[in-house]
Structures are given as C-alpha cells and as structure tokens.
Amino acid sequence: MTKLPFKVVAVDMDGTFMHDDQTFDHKRFDRILTELHKKGIHFIVSSGRPYTRLRKDFAGFLNRIDMIADNGSLLLQDNQIISTHLLTYKTTLDLISFIKEHYSKSSIIVTGINNSYTTINASPSFKQTMNFYYPDRIEVTDLAAAINPQDMITKITLSYQYDFSAELEKEFNQTHAEKIHCTSSGFGLLDIVPYSVNKGIALKYFLRYFGAKPNELIAFGDGMNDAEMLKLAGYSYAMANAEDQVKKIAKYEAPSNNDDGVLEVLDSYLAKVEK
Incomplete structure (x- = not known):
C-alpha cells in the first residue's frame, strides 16, 4: 500500500x-x-x-x-x-410538555450552549451519569420555567427502559410543524435533536x-x-x-x-x- x-x-x-x-x-x-x-x-x-x-x-x-x-x-x-443546529425555544417547550405527558417516567436533561438543565426529581442514576457529561448542569424544579431563548438548545436527552426513539419522533412530528429527530445513543439514553x-x-x-x-x-x-x-x-x-x-x-x-x-x-x- x-x-x-x-x-x-x-x-x-x-x-x-x-x-x-x-x-x-x-x-x-x-x-x-x-x-x-x-x-x-x-x-x-x-x-x-x-x-x-x-x-x-x-x-x-x-x-x-x-x-x-x-x-x-x-x-x-x-x-x-x-x-x-438548534431546537427553537418554542419547540423545546413543546417537547418538554410532550415528554411529561407521554413519557413521564423518563428523566430529562435539556442541553444548551450556555446552560444545561435537569430536574431535582430526576432519578439518582440519571443524575450520576449526567454529573460526568454535564458537571455544570443546573438542577431546577420546572424545566420549562428555567430555560430561555439565550440558552440556545442543542438537544434533549431522556432516560429509557426500552428504545422508544422511533415512536416519539413519529408521534411528535405528526402534530408539530417543526420536526425533530430521535436516536438512541445507547446506555439507556435517547437524544432529541433538530430533524435534519x-x-x-x-x-x-x-x-x-x-x-x-x-x-x-x-x-x-x-x-x-x-x-x-x-x-x-x-x-x-x-x-x-x-x-x-x-x-x-x-x-x-x-x-x-x-x-x-x-x-x-x-x-x-x-x-x-x-x-
């Protein structure tokens, strides 16, 4: 060669x-x-x-x-x-609401360029994992109230017991103009990013x-x-x-x-x- x-x-x-x-x-x-x-x-x-x-x-x-x-x-x-490539502020709020309604057992981290947020009541194992990836994350009681447009959201990550990425993507995209893409990153975590x-x-x-x-x-x-x-x-x-x-x-x-x-x-x- x-x-x-x-x-x-x-x-x-x-x-x-x-x-x-x-x-x-x-x-x-x-x-x-x-x-x-x-x-x-x-x-x-x-x-x-x-x-x-x-x-x-x-x-x-x-x-x-x-x-x-x-x-x-x-x-x-x-x-x-x-x-x-960012999720809009509105779509981020819509996703948080959608996840709470349909996948309430999942712990969530909202990742932004400036700040990342988890809830205080997220599972201990999820928090432990996120401590490594996001050591500067902020714990809040209400994700929707905590984030703001200046955070510039890049993705939302959920915990899961089974991979429901295709299901979530299809259900959300059927009822929302701004489409999203879901993929399993392995290790019991699922990522949501802009569609493209x-x-x-x-x-x-x-x-x-x-x-x-x-x-x-x-x-x-x-x-x-x-x-x-x-x-x-x-x-x-x-x-x-x-x-x-x-x-x-x-x-x-x-x-x-x-x-x-x-x-x-x-x-x-x-x-x-x-x-």
Whole structure:
C-alpha cells in the first residue's frame, strides 16, 4: 500500500473510542495522530457528548482534531464552534410538555450552549451519569420555567427502559410543524435533536470542507446514533461490542472499545503504508 485509502477519520466516543472506564491511551493516540497528520489525514471526534465534555476529554489535542458534538448539533474546528443546529425555544417547550405527558417516567436533561438543565426529581442514576457529561448542569424544579431563548438548545436527552426513539419522533412530528429527530445513543439514553441533524449530515459538511469524498472516510461506531455516519463512510467499522443492528450496517468489525479497537485498526493501516 503506497498511501492510506482514506482522507478523514471519524470516531464515536462512548463504546467506541473510550474504554468503559472513560479513559483512552493518550500516548498511543498522540503517535497515531501525528502519523495521520503527516499524511494529510483529518481526525474528527463524532459524538453525542456535549462540546464542553469533549474539550475536557481531548485537552492537549484540541488544535489537532475537529469535533462533532451533540450528535451533530454543534461542529467545532480549532476548538471553535463553526456551525450550530438548534431546537427553537418554542419547540423545546413543546417537547418538554410532550415528554411529561407521554413519557413521564423518563428523566430529562435539556442541553444548551450556555446552560444545561435537569430536574431535582430526576432519578439518582440519571443524575450520576449526567454529573460526568454535564458537571455544570443546573438542577431546577420546572424545566420549562428555567430555560430561555439565550440558552440556545442543542438537544434533549431522556432516560429509557426500552428504545422508544422511533415512536416519539413519529408521534411528535405528526402534530408539530417543526420536526425533530430521535436516536438512541445507547446506555439507556435517547437524544432529541433538530430533524435534519445527525452525524452523517455533519460529516458531509466536513468532507466538503476538506475536499474529500464519502468513500475516503473511515468511521467507527457502536450505537444506532452512528448509523448515518457508518452508512456514509467508504470504510465503516462496528466495534466488537456494538449493537447487532450496527454490525449489520458496517462493512467491517473492529476489536472492542476496551481493546483499543479504533487505534488497532488505524495502526494496522499505517503499518501497511510504505514509509
């Protein structure tokens, strides 16, 4: 192999790039990222995580990677937000009311660029999880009363016992002019974003910017919120620990997240390139 068959790398975080203990091999990643950059390859973190969490995860690498946060609602380059896709204030209020009426057992976090909110009565396990992703979240008694248009809402996340994302999306969109998109991010969490938002759409933006084609993209994922990204990529990898549906979408399989599957695959490609 004289050169790498891809120009852009896109990786999901939870269950894909990160170990279950929320760590990754910084030294190995630094080496691989350096080798990729020498060959003109762009590296994109494509995650449902908020950008504030991603900035902490990749401290020390921020000027060497690009980021897709909140499942495509925010795009960042050189550690700066370059594109936003937001839920309108009215639709955010409508969604909160709709969720309370139809999915009252779900705990909720409303994510904004400026503030994120959960309710005081959210389940303890949900709060514990959100403490990691949103350490600066605000606990309130009434979500609808707490948020304001200046919060610039990127997504709403719910807890679930079963994946009702398709059901919620269909029911809400039937009765509301502004459409939304729902997707399971795995781990008992469901994300609601603007209708046209997903990781695949976000990656198309970056591909155009980099002058690359979808068949020059290698992508890694494990959950259904990675589906559009994997369908787009010429080289799509589902992790060994991925959901069965995801494995059916991807062309190839990578070792599990806990076995550094992403880094293993990238290293294998780099080893085949002529020095």
